[in-house]
Amino acid sequence: MSSATPSPVPSSAHGHHKRHSILPAVSQSGPKPPVQFSSSCTIADSALLTGPHTIIVSTESVIHPRARLESLGGRVTVGRRCIVHERACLGAADLQGRYHKGSPDKEGRSMGAVTLGDYVTVEVGAQVESGGTVIGEGTTVGIGTRVGAGAVVGKHCTLTANSTVAAGEVIPDYTVIYSNGLRRIDRRGVSDLKNKAQARQIDVLRRMIPSNPGKFQ
Amino acid sequence: MSRRPPRGEYIETDTGNKVARKATLVGTQNIMLGGKTVIQPDVMIRGDLARTIPPAQSASGGPANNTAVAIGRYCFLSRGCCLRPPGRMYKGVFTFMPLRLGDHVFVGPGTVVQAAQIGNHVHIGGKVVIGEFAIIKDYVKVLDGSVVPPNMVIPSFSIVAGQPARIIGEIPEGGIEAFELRDLYKTVGNNPQPTAP
Numbered sequence: 454m455s456s457a458t459p460s461p462v463p464s465s466a467h468g469h470h471k472r473h474s475i476l477p478a479v480s481q482s483g484p485k486p487p488v489q490f491s492s493s494c495t496i497a498d499s500a501l502l503t504g505p506h507t508i509i510v511s512t513e514s515v516i517h518p519r520a521r522l523e524s525l526g527g528r529v530t531v532g533r534r535c536i537v538h539e540r541a542c543l544g545a546a547d548l549q550g551r552y553h554k555g556s557p558d559k560e561g562r563s564m565g566a567v568t569l570g571d572y573v574t575v576e577v578g579a580q581v582e583s584g585g586t587v588i589g590e591g592t593t594v595g596i597g598t599r600v601g602a603g604a605v606v607g608k609h610c611t612l613t614a615n616s617t618v619a620a621g622e623v624i625p626d627y628t629v630i631y632s633n634g635l636r637r638i639d640r641r642g643v644s645d646l647k648n649k650a651q652a653r654q655i656d657v658l659r660r661m662i663p664s665n666p667g668k669f670q
Numbered sequence: 671m672s673r674r675p676p677r678g679e680y681i682e683t684d685t686g687n688k689v690a691r692k693a694t695l696v697g698t699q700n701i702m703l704g705g706k707t708v709i710q711p712d713v714m715i716r717g718d719l720a721r722t723i724p725p726a727q728s729a730s731g732g733p734a735n736n737t738a739v740a741i742g743r744y745c746f747l748s749r750g751c752c753l754r755p756p757g758r759m760y761k762g763v764f765t766f767m768p769l770r771l772g773d774h775v776f777v778g779p780g781t782v783v784q785a786a787q788i789g790n791h792v793h794i795g796g797k798v799v800i801g802e803f804a805i806i807k808d809y810v811k812v813l814d815g816s817v818v819p820p821n822m823v824i825p826s827f828s829i830v831a832g833q834p835a836r837i838i839g840e841i842p843e844g845g846i847e848a849f850e851l852r853d854l855y856k857t858v859g860n861n862p863q864p865t866a867p
Binding site for chain 1: 691692693694695696714716718719720722752754757759762763764765766782784797799801815817819833834
């Protein structure tokens with residue numbers, strides 16, 4: 454991925470007004486995917502969307518700069534009010550570099566590569582592998598977490614930082630994965646509060662991140 | 671015709687900051703670099719996630735000083751690390767709080783830092799995750815691969831490791847000099863000086 458010439462040399466640390474972001478340009482590596490964006494979603498300008506399959510981003514979801522959505526294994530669906538942080542990758546290849554295609558479900562329709570429910574948060578650097586992976590509603594995929602291909606993560610789960618979900622694993626609802634693979638059930642009953650907090654966060658993020666969905670359409 | 675010097679990998683500012691051209695700094699108006707700080711390629715600093723509510727009734731000054739990330743002197747941000755301000759609900763509104771790094775802070779490669787405050791002379795290893803609103807005091811060593819949970823306070827002079835991070839030791843009496851990053855600063859940049867023998 455080549456970087457074009459960046460913006461001019463920044464002035465010193467206490468320089469005033471005319472400072473630009475230093476964002477090395479990202480060249481579009483790979484095919485431009487067909488997209489279906491809701492009108493109220495926020496897609497940062499330097500998000501990376503590649504792949505031949507469709508990418509769907511639903512109402513009020515936020516995609517931070519430098520997030521990657523790859524539809525090489527199938528369609529990527531982001532639910533409503535999701536937040537995808539920078540350097541997260543939806544539809545990633547597994548550790549051997551293969552992009553899995555999901556096996557078809559009971560009715561024979563093909564599962565998309567990655568499906569995120571509503572109110573999901575995918576944090577910095579998380580890798581959600583492609584291949585019919587489903588992340589349930591309200592789940593938080595922590596920093597640096599790797600969710601294996603075809604895994605089905607339940608609703609309102611919390612995957613803490615640097616955890617791993619094996620390929621094809623099914624995680625029940627309200628599970629917390631912490632430390633080195635330990636699991637427990639979250640009995641706090643705060644799902645509604647978390648959803649409300651996520652909605653508030655999205656209100657703020659929508660004003661902070663300049664959205665440019667037209668670039669990808 | 672004057673010959674332009676070849677484009678180096680780093681941009682060197684007049685305060686001595688060395689910022690790699692391939693680093694991603696979003697919202698540089700809200701990023702304060704102390705001076706003599708090194709930012710290696712593939713580093714990402716989110717300065718755009720700044721606090722939304724003004725800190726006080728700003729009768730003074732037009733453009734409010736809205737620092738999202740403040741970095742001290744002689745800091746070293748290794749490749750691929752990510753600094754982003756922590757955020758939480760405050761008085762009914764979601765807001766981001768400033769991330770403050772002290773002087774002589776070494777951040778290892780691939781680390782994600784979402785702390786509220788990091789003190790002086792801190793060494794953070796590679797692939798570390800520092801959770802939101804963690805507070806790290808001075809002279810702390812965080813070993814590689816640790817995960818510091820949110821809201822943790824790490825006292826001075828401790829050595830921290832594990833997932834979740836626990837204090838596993840103390841910095842010995844003679845170990846303080848190892849935190850100085852002045853020599854490391856000189857080895858990086860467009861004209862790197864060789865390390866002292």
